[in-house]
Amino acid sequence: MAGVEVVMAVPQELVTRPALRTGGCDQGRFRPTLRLTIVFHPDLQRIGHWANLCPWETESPETIPGELSIGRYFPEFSDRRTLEDNYVSRLACVLTPKRSGFPDGHFSLRIEAVSHADVRIGAAGHKGFVADHDALIKGVPLRVSHGVVLVLRLIACGNNDEAGPQHLLKSILPGASVEMARLWHQIALVAPTNLPILIQGESGVGKERVAQAVHDLSARSSQHLVVINLGAVPQDLAAAELFGSVRGAYTGAIDRLGAFQRAHKGTLFLDEIADAPTAVQVQLLRALEQGEVQILGGVSQTVNVRIVAATDQSTSEQDGFRAALHHRVAGFTLEIPPLRERPEDIVPQALMMLGKDVDVSELLNPRHAMETPEVAAHWARFFFDALSHRWPGNSRELRHAVMLVAQDKSAMLPLIKGLQERETSGSPEELSDQHLEQVYQAQHYEIAATAAVLGVSRQALYRRLEAHPTFVRVDDLADTDILAVMKRVKSIKAAALELKISHHALRPRLRRLGVT
Numbered sequence: 001m002a003g004v005e006v007v008m009a010v011p012q013e014l015v016t017r018p019a020l021r022t023g024g025c026d027q028g029r030f031r032p033t034l035r036l037t038i039v040f041h042p043d044l045q046r047i048g049h050w051a052n053l054c055p056w057e058t059e060s061p062e063t064i065p066g067e068l069s070i071g072r073y074f075p076e077f078s079d080r081r082t083l084e085d086n087y088v089s090r091l092a093c094v095l096t097p098k099r100s101g102f103p104d105g106h107f108s109l110r111i112e113a114v115s116h117a118d119v120r121i122g123a124a125g126h127k128g129f130v131a132d133h134d135a136l137i138k139g140v141p142l143r144v145s146h147g148v149v150l151v152l153r154l155i156a157c158g159n160n161d162e163a164g165p166q167h168l169l170k171s172i173l174p175g176a177s178v179e180m181a182r183l184w185h186q187i188a189l190v191a192p193t194n195l196p197i198l199i200q201g202e203s204g205v206g207k208e209r210v211a212q213a214v215h216d217l218s219a220r221s222s223q224h225l226v227v228i229n230l231g232a233v234p235q236d237l238a239a240a241e242l243f244g245s246v247r248g249a250y251t252g253a254i255d256r257l258g259a260f261q262r263a264h265k266g267t268l269f270l271d272e273i274a275d276a277p278t279a280v281q282v283q284l285l286r287a288l289e290q291g292e293v294q295i296l297g298g299v300s301q302t303v304n305v306r307i308v309a310a311t312d313q314s315t316s317e318q319d320g321f322r323a324a325l326h327h328r329v330a331g332f333t334l335e336i337p338p339l340r341e342r343p344e345d346i347v348p349q350a351l352m353m354l355g356k357d358v359d360v361s362e363l364l365n366p367r368h369a370m371e372t373p374e375v376a377a378h379w380a381r382f383f384f385d386a387l388s389h390r391w392p393g394n395s396r397e398l399r400h401a402v403m404l405v406a407q408d409k410s411a412m413l414p415l416i417k418g419l420q421e422r423e424t425s426g427s428p429e430e431l432s433d434q435h436l437e438q439v440y441q442a443q444h445y446e447i448a449a450t451a452a453v454l455g456v457s458r459q460a461l462y463r464r465l466e467a468h469p470t471f472v473r474v475d476d477l478a479d480t481d482i483l484a485v486m487k488r489v490k491s492i493k494a495a496a497l498e499l500k501i502s503h504h505a506l507r508p509r510l511r512r513l514g515v516t
Helices: 133-138 166-172 178-190 207-216 235-243 278-290 323-329 343-356 373-386 394-407 409-423 433-442 447-454 458-466 479-489 492-499 503-512
Strands: 031-040 050-055 068-070 093-099 107-113 128-131 140-143 149-157 197-200 225-229 267-271 292-294 300-302 306-311 332-335
Touching: 031 343, 031 373, 107 133, 133 140, 133 149, 140 373, 149 178, 149 343, 149 373, 166 178, 166 207, 178 207, 178 332, 178 343, 197 207, 197 323, 207 225, 207 267, 207 306, 235 278, 235 292, 278 292, 278 323, 306 323, 343 373, 343 394, 373 394, 433 458, 447 458, 479 492, 479 503, 492 503
Parallel strands: 197 306, 197 332, 225 267, 267 306
Antiparallel strands: 031 050, 031 149, 068 093, 093 107, 107 128, 140 149, 292 300
């Protein structure tokens, strides 16, 4: 069947819910469970295996779980093996649940290392630590020997946590968290259909990898997956980039295929769709509704593509996104949680990076961790500290950190110190102008990302920026200055960088000026 949106057989689970979200699962199906996961182990095959220590019955506060122990021979993990590391004490630490004292049914958990054990608990590496409900949801790092790192986390354990074609998906989307397992399940459910998909998640979480997974599990996998970043396409070239052109259609025009034609019978991935200018949104909507594209300077052409779109921004009408276009691209919504909410995925992602696109010194290769304790300690220390970092840049930031640690052992201490400083930074008033400018520029003048890196609130950051000698708010800029920059660079993101403001703040100002 020709056309942009082809509806194939839809699983019964989707029939009555045309716009599903991974983040909107029925929590009644899940049971709070205290899970211990192997984050790093000298035997790399052990990484990601887990043990459910006990159910966490918040609805029955009178039932308190009993005392739990972690050691060399207990608990047994999902691969039916214990830790089996001679450097782990027979009894490493004891976990004691306690009633929190609040009427919400929550418990706290006292985690205490035995006196002789080489154990570090939590971000500060204490020998004893009391984790409240919020800390358990985030995850408590445990280093139980020089080379073994665990994370203890309160999860919502469901029936679909281990479902789906994991072998294929793990090679594209590595992870060991329940959140990743649920994402695998959702992808396996929707990929064989032709429903348009909207992928949402913070910058750097791997939205293009999810699009690749959807394509690879679809009936279109033998055809092309075409990627186009709508936030980087100049408005005056958008029609040619999307729909193609013929020679002479405009000054400098050549015969070219647009993204829709290149993706014919395959998948078209529209990245950063929320950043598409209004005029481009109108052109996209027309193509999706009519099932054909208008070649610039040529004739209309019917195309058969499956649409997958992605954004790290809101797609609401209040934020300037057309409602009709949202409904066209969001037949099924996949939400990718940020890396800080799924700490079990840090090491599987890092190992994939080391195996593919990050060079690693042979002396520091984690493959040698079994026979070289120094290598095991090197990576265990990094991953233990990484569990407490918020990773505002998600997988992209993780890759940069792994690149340093993989090449130079001396980079470990300053890198860890940098991670710790970002987690424990003081008030924004204590920041130097130079340091603030470096971080703000590195985060492309985005308030939320800068606040996350500095570990401060957005309101506090706004106050500090007002005191900075050079930074200004978008409302303080003259119309003529904005229009002059836009005329010169012809890209909202490039203009925002030159003006040293957030491109999300610049966009509504441009709409008020009539610039689309």
